[in-house]
Every structure is written in C-alpha cells, then in structure tokens.
Amino acid sequence: xxxxxxxxxxxxxxxxxxxxxxxxxxxxxxxxxxxxxxxxxxxxxxxxxxxxxxxxxxxxxxxxxxxxxxxxxxxxxxxxxxxxxxxxxxxxxxxxxxxxxxxxxxxxxxxxxxxxxxxxxxxxxxxxxxxxxxxxxxxxxxxxxxxxxxxxxxxxx
Amino acid sequence: xxxxxxxxxxxxxxxxxxxxxxxxxxxxxxxxxxxxxxxxxxxxxxxxxxxxxxxxxxxxxxxxxxxxxxxxxxxxxxxxxxxxxxxxxxxxxxxxxxxxxxxxxxxxxxxxxxxxxxxxxxxxxxxxxxxxxxxxxxxxxxxxxxxxxxxxxxxxxxxxxxxxxxxxxxxxxxxxxxxxxxxxxxxxxxxxxxxxxxxxxxxxxxxxxxxxxxxxxxxxxxxxxxxxxxxxxxxxxxxxxxxxxxxxxxxxxxxxxxxx
Numbered sequence: 001x002x003x004x005x006x007x008x009x010x011x012x013x014x015x016x017x018x019x020x021x022x023x024x025x026x027x028x029x030x031x032x033x034x035x036x037x038x039x040x041x042x043x044x045x046x047x048x049x050x051x052x053x054x055x056x057x058x059x060x061x062x063x064x065x066x067x068x069x070x071x072x073x074x075x076x077x078x079x080x081x082x083x084x085x086x087x088x089x090x091x092x093x094x095x096x097x098x099x100x101x102x103x104x105x106x107x108x109x110x111x112x113x114x115x116x117x118x119x120x121x122x123x124x125x126x127x128x129x130x131x132x133x134x135x136x137x138x139x140x141x142x143x144x145x146x147x148x149x150x151x152x153x154x155x156x157x
Numbered sequence: 158x159x160x161x162x163x164x165x166x167x168x169x170x171x172x173x174x175x176x177x178x179x180x181x182x183x184x185x186x187x188x189x190x191x192x193x194x195x196x197x198x199x200x201x202x203x204x205x206x207x208x209x210x211x212x213x214x215x216x217x218x219x220x221x222x223x224x225x226x227x228x229x230x231x232x233x234x235x236x237x238x239x240x241x242x243x244x245x246x247x248x249x250x251x252x253x254x255x256x257x258x259x260x261x262x263x264x265x266x267x268x269x270x271x272x273x274x275x276x277x278x279x280x281x282x283x284x285x286x287x288x289x290x291x292x293x294x295x296x297x298x299x300x301x302x303x304x305x306x307x308x309x310x311x312x313x314x315x316x317x318x319x320x321x322x323x324x325x326x327x328x329x330x331x332x333x334x335x336x337x338x339x340x341x342x343x344x345x346x347x348x349x350x351x352x353x354x355x356x357x358x359x360x361x362x363x364x365x366x367x368x369x370x371x372x373x374x375x376x377x378x379x380x381x382x383x384x385x386x387x388x389x390x391x392x393x394x395x396x397x398x399x400x401x402x403x404x405x406x407x408x409x410x411x412x413x414x415x416x417x
Contacts (some may be wrong), residue, residue, distance in 0.1 A: 004198070007205045014209045018313025021320035022359075027247050028342065029323060030351040056350070 040067060040086040041126040045100045050081045051111055051136025053102055058112045060083050066091040069113065085113065087124075095120040099132035104139075111136060179375045181191035185296055186304050186374070192297045199302035202415025207268045207303065207370075208310035212317070212416035214267050215260060219318035220257060223247065223325030230326075231334050243336050244345035247326040248319075252349060252358045253289035253414070258406050261365035264311060265398035272303050273394040300374045307373070311366025312359055319358065357413045364409060368401045 050072065059067040067087035075082050087094070097118030104111050115130075124130075193200060226247050234240045254352040276299060279285050323345075330336040349355065373394045380390035 004201075009200055010209045011201050011204045014204065014212060014310075015313065017212070018316055021313070021316035024253060024320045024323075025316060025355050028251065029320075029345055030349040030355050058347075143380055 035086035039089045041089055041092065041124075042070070043085045043087055043124055043128055043130055044076070045083050045085065045113070045130040045133050045134050046078065046080040046135050047083060047100075047102065048080060049135040049138065050083060051102055051138050053083065053111045053113070053136065057110065059087060059115065060112055061091070061094070061115045061117060066115075083113070092123060094124045096122040096124055096128070097132070098124070098130065099134065100130045102136035104131075104137060178379065179371070182375050182378065183371055186301055186371075189294070189301050193301050193305060196302075199298070200306055203306035204310060205303045206315065207272070207306040207349075208313065210362065211264060211267045211314055213264055215314045215318050216321050218263055219256075219321035220325040222259065222318075223251065223327075224329045226250065226255075226322070227326030227329035228334075231330055231336070240330075240334075240336050241340040242344055242348075243326065243330045244341040244343075244346035247330075248323055248345045248349050249354060251319040251322045252354050253361075254406070254410070256322065257315045257358055257361040257365055258402060260315040260318045260362060261311065261369050261402040262275065262399055263273075264314060264366070264367045265373065265395055265402070268307065268310070269369050269394050269398055270391045271326075272307070272370065272373040273377040273380065273391045274387055276300070276303075277380035277382070277390050278365045280378070280380060281382040281384070281387055283382075300378060304370050304374055307370030308363065308366045311369065312362040315358065315362035319355060353368030353413075357409075360413075361406065361409050364405060365402050368405060369398045372397050372401060 044102070052068060053072065055069055055072055057069045059069065067085055069083055070086040072085035073084075074080075094115060095118040097120040099116045099118065101114050102111055103114050118132075135153050144157045159227050227243060230243055231240055234243055234246070276285075279295075279299065285299070288295045288298060327341060331338050332339055376390040376394045376397070380386050
C-alpha cells in the first residue's frame, strides 16, 4: 500500500486529467466557441422550399458565418416554410433590403442560408422578416428539368 | 414436458429474485451514501485503485482506437475527396459511442472484476462478518466508497478516452496522412455540439458507470464464499456488464439520437 500522500496526489492528478479531458472536449472539439443565445437577434424568412435545410444550419454573408437557423416551421395559411435565424449581434448592420437564399456547400454538402446585402441605409432589427427570399436549389428537380429538355431537343432534331 | 416447464419457471424465478436482490442492494447503497462524507479518506483510496490504476489501459486503448479510426476512415473518405471531415467523423463516433462504451467495457475488465474479487474474497475470508460483529456496516465501509469511486471515475475515464482518441486520430490524420490541420479542427468544432453530442456522451458514461460498479459490487457481495464462487462471480461481473452496457447503449442512443 502506498503512503496516503502519494495516493492523494495521484487521485488529484487523475481528477485534474479528467477535467482537462472534458475541457478539451468542450473547448477544442465542440462548438462552445459559438455565440450563446443571449447575444443574438432573430430574423425570419419565408421560403417556398427549404430543401435539406435543418435547424442549426449556418447563416452566412459573403461566406462568413454570422449565425444559425434556430427554428423551422410551416405556415399552413401562407403555405410556406418559415425559417427563424439567430444572427450574432456583432453583425447588426445588415441592410433591410437584403435577400436570403438557400445554397448548398459543394455539390453534396450541407445546405446553408446565404444573405446578400442590399443597398438600404436602414438595418434589420430584432424580429424583422427578410422579404426577398430564394428557395433551395433542389438537385433532383434540376436533373429532371435537364432530362426533359434533352428529350425535347432530341425530339426536334 | 412438465419438467421442462418447471425448469423454465425455476430459472425465471431465479433471474427475478436476483434482479430484486440487486435492486434492494442498490437501494441500500444509495441510502448509505451520506455516511461517506464522514470518511472521505475511504473514497480517495478507492478512487486510486478504481480510477488512477485504470488510467493506463484507458489512455493506451483510446490512443490506439483513435489512430485506427483515423487510418480506416481516411481510406474511405479520401475516395470521395472528403478527407477534411475526418475530424468530425472520428470525434462524433468517439464522443457519442466508442468513448463511453469501450471505456465501460475496459473499466469492467480492469476495475469491476477487481472489485468483485476483492469483495468476494473479503466475504470468503470472513472479513465482512467480522466487520458486522464489530458493528461496522460492511455496506457503508466497503461497498459505498467503491460504488461512488466507480461512478465518479467512469465519466472522467470516458472523457479521457475520447480526448486521447481524438489526439490519436489527429496524429495519424494530420501528422501522417496529410489532412489539413485547420480543416480537421474547424470541421470538428462545426459538427460536434456541446449540448447534444458531448453532454449525451457524458450522460451515457455516467449511466454505464453506475451499471458497471453496481453489477461489480453486487456480484462480489453476493458471491458464494468459496474460491470457485469468487471466480464465477468475477466472470459474471464482466459478462453481465458487457450485456448491460451494450443493451443500455442501444436504449440510450435510441432516446438521445433517435428522433433527429
């Protein structure tokens, strides 16, 4: 049996190592560095089709991530999808006439919302709705259209 | 025919009896937990033998599992040109599944079997009866510190396993195979979320820890006090823990990640 001082030191070391591992998982591995709920403001956008967009998908301006999708719901009166965006307060100067579109990162990558800044001098405030939206690019639909077009072209030849 | 039915009934009753005994034993442990605050020394001693002594196997296994995972995943991912997502793939599989499950299995092999053998031999050599005679409750003195030490150690060990595993895959992926350093970490941070992935892994490891030490101390305490009885109890600890952990893992995964 080791002396109790050595044992205590080793146990202390063990707990410290465990905590360090948690700390690493929290800080280095997961996305805690993202802004927390309190320093964001909310924007809404309506889309005809959101494709594969999911809650927690990124929101970007010019490729820079400025927030995340916090909620997706369906408005059965307007027959549209309503997407709620949480945008970091740091980026509060987004012109009011900016548009939102849903893009795919790469050919098969995840989908994200891209905001295209407009020219207005007024900025979005908390709870505002983005008027100008463009639906998701659905690959299957495009392929379908392309095939039909090809068939028509072949028919006219 | 009737004999077969009788055997079935008997073994069924035995299983239920044992489950009942185990539940009562857990209850007895839980109500005796407060007495541990009067003897924190006991806990430190047990944390040493349950936690510190398991460090070696946990870190070495974590490192090799992470390295192998990095190597294997890379070979598949590189075909699709997505080797940048090596980080998230390894981190998610370690944090969500492999970390808690493998740690629990190794933990039961390293620490659980030792607990069962220790308590079983204490019983076989009448140390527990002597304690009772001295008006020392063996549950308080022997079982509770070991139980709590196991429950504390498991999440810490599982976190170390995952962390070391991610470092291992980093060494292989970025060091040997040439995955981009920045992409490895940034993609990982982008995909792994603290509240769902990491926290659910921690919850899993706590549940597995409770199951593993509960089985270990119960089997030890209920062991037939002979050499053979202790050896059987030790085997049962490892086998039952493996069943319990894998079964619980499926249930917990279905609850946590089922409706995604």
